[in-house]
Amino acid sequence: MSSVATRLQPFGTTIFTEMTALAVKHNAVNLAQGFPDFDGPQLAKDAAKAAIDAGHSQYARMFGVPKLNAAIAGAFSRRMTTAIDPDAHVTVTSGCTEALPATFLGLINPGDEVILFEPFYDSYRACVALASATPRFVTLRPDASGRFGFDESELRAAFTTRTRAILINTPHNPTGKVFTRAELDLIASLCRHHNAIAITDEVYEHLTYEPTLPHISLASLPGMWERTVTLSSLGKSFSLTGWKIGWAIAPPHLTSGVRAAHQFLTFATATPLQHGAAAVLENPGPIVEEYKSLFRRNRDVLAAALTGLGFRTFPSDGTYFIMADHSAVSKRLGATDDRDLCQKLIERCGVAAIPPSVFYENREHGKAFVRFAYCKRAETIHQAVHRLNSLQ
Secondary structure: OOOOOOOOHHHOOOHHHHHHHHHHHOOOEEOOOOOOOOOOOHHHHHHHHHHHHOOOOOOOOOOOOHHHHHHHHHHHHOOOOOOOOHHHHEEEEOHHHHHHHHHHHHHOOOOOEEEEEEOOOHHHHHHHHHOOOEEEEEEOEEOOOOOEEOOHHHHHHHOOOOEEEEEEEOOOOOOOOOOOHHHHHHHHHHHHHHOOEEEEEOOOOOOEOOOOOOOOOHHHOOOOHHHEEEEEEOHHHHOOHHHOOEEEEOOHHHHHHHHHHHHHHOOOOOHHHHHHHHHHHHOOOOHHHHHHHHHHHHHHHHHHHHHHHOOEEOOOOEOOEEEEEOHHHHHHHOOOOHHHHHHHHHHHHOEEOEOHHHHOOOHHHHOOEEEEEOOOOHHHHHHHHHHHHHHO
């Protein structure tokens, strides 16, 4: 008999924990879990250490150290026509991973419906369960160009009289998709028509690679500020994933719900790290552009190698992930599905990837795909490519 609460029993251990453990066991190059294998900016580290030395070791203000709230508000204001108030609109959380359940628990009632695009980051589905809400799914599928998109009629049908919220992740993990202005306009119009709120996960907001597909915050569109909770974090853009510094930006009537839950989840996030985060947000310098240049090169090297091995790779316009169809390779290796292929990749050539069927409600929709992370040093990507070439 399981001791895990019924609402969480379906989710088990996250696929990231599982695949990283296998990578460690087999000494594999870890292109599974999305964390860089290099350190973040020295400026952030120095500021965090200085904060410790200055005695900033007690609880922070519940919704964030003032300096960090101001830095977040200043950065977000540049894409908005609405003035962002650091104290009224910004809540600092323990990573976006905490911002998500705080938003769900604070704003979603049992029985409410929440629309999710699949494939989805695995915690989304768990957050819906924690809030005792009902998920409705809209599937992203690759078009003729290989870019993932949704069917408009499917999205329209997902909205009902019980719809409370829709969750949008752009740039999108795991597909690498950047939602277009036309797609966001449609989502915005449906939110306004159905009086639904939008929850946007924008943790990859700075990691886009195609000038024709820039990141657009849904909250910046007409009529959407008042009904959008924008979530993001420090970790992805600045290679500081372990710091777990995230935030939620929303108008006061939505912020009140986020904070109502946040105060009982973590109350406050690590004080010295908030000071370090503020320092780098205030003065980011060229570091993000340098990371983007590295990731773009890594993407192209890895995509070319995978294509040469028989994978069908899909465009990765944002994030630091490549999705690929593994059907031809699995046929050659005798793999039955994405999980079996990932197991074989680890055991046969020492490269770990993620089986993305776990990101789908109907797992059949994802069994033909595999996800690789390219947020690594160039040397790591070349080592992975060298190992993958043994599959030829």
